[in-house]
Amino acid sequence: MGFPGTWMTESESMIYRVVPKCACSTIGQIMYYSDHGTFFDGDIHDAKTGLHKWARDDSQSVIRANVKMGSAYAFTCVRNPYTRVLSSFFDKICGIQRNGKRYRGNLVPLLTQKYGIEVGGSDGTGDFDQIRSFRRFLLFVRDTIRWRRPMDPDIHWSAVSGHVSTFIVNGGRYDNIFWTERFNEGMSSVLDKIDTPHPVDLEAIPRFNESEGHGPKRLHPVEDYFDDLSMHLVYEIYKRDFELFRYDFENPANKLPVGEIDLDEVHAKLGD
Structure with a gap:
């Protein structure tokens, strides 16, 4: 049982399934800040300490145990x-x-x-x-x-649902899935549910778009x-992705979702 692409705060307050191109740099930095009161100096994907990552051998047992117990608040973020x-x-x-x-x-x-x-x-x-x-x-x-x-x-271009599904298939359950397009609202809904060692003011958090300017x-x-x-x-x-995360296929100009995500439906359809 593995959880590729999964990050967790060292305080075990929250666990996040990374989805590339869906605000993952900003989310990782928020997780890091919530534990340490400072941002990681550099691209959060390069951090070798300060954040549990499935790619780190020494983090796997901690992540696996946490997912099994369901103690950390589990979430991910999706995009049009x-x-x-x-x-x-x-x-x-x-x-x-x-x-x-x-x-x-x-x-x-x-x-x-x-x-x-x-x-x-x-x-x-x-x-x-x-x-x-x-x-x-x-x-x-x-x-x-x-x-x-x-x-x-x-x-970076494989389906979001494919990334999201690995956490479910291997025994995890999401407490929250929110949209990149409504980032502050979604991230607030995560932070409101947990206690963090350091408070996070989302309005003051910069956006860590590591791909910008490439x-x-x-x-x-x-x-x-x-x-x-x-x-x-x-x-x-x-x-x-369109169906589960309620995006508008008919209108590429509309980046916003057109309905609410049904977590039970996501788990049922991606848990096969």
């Missing part, structure tokens, strides 16, 4: 599939990462060769047709998820990137 996959494209495909290199080494040359995707040149600053390249990227995303070729799906600026409204075919592909890839 349209804006999430678009963000993944600009950050991971078009952008230069914080190590000064392209994401996953030879991935961009592969996409250029096989799918004709442009990314703005070697440094991502050149002009290119963002809409055309993004739509071709969606074909690649579909291929990775449906046929696992030319590579396995990446965590890639070129998006030039068009979200809806311009999605024609009928692109919407069909997105629905094929992220159908469960």
Whole structure:
């Protein structure tokens, strides 16, 4: 029984299933601050201490025991599939990462060769047709998820429901799932349920968007990137995300949810 992508405060006040591209850097920093009264100096994904993480061998037994007992408040955060996959494209495909290199080494040359995707040149600053390249990227995303070729799906564009489900399948239960688009409201609903060693003032917390500035600026409204075919592909890839987390498939311009998340339904449908 494992809980990949799971973080927990050292005080065991809350446990969080990380979902990439869904405010995970900010949530991790809030968890760190709630225990230590200060933010981690750097990208919270790089923290080796101060926060239990499933990726740390010495944290696994503590996380496993806590999930079994259900003592920490368990939550996760989700995001609109349209804006999430678009963000993944600009950050991971078009952008230069914080190590000064392209994401996953030879991935961009592969996409250029096989799918004709442009990314703005070697440094991502050149002009290119963002809409055309993004739509071709969606074909690649579909291929990775449906046929696992030319590579396995990446965590940044694989379905949110897939990330969320591992916690349930392996024996966990969420107390709360909230939307990135209503972040303060959702994070408040978590903090209101727990006692933390240090109080957290959400209004004063900065947003730790570690991917910001990696890639070129998006030039068009979200809806311009999605024609009928692109919407069909997105629905094929992220159908469960739209349905379970109540996002609006019909209107890419509407990033907000159109209903409430039913936790019992999420556990029933993702616990198979």
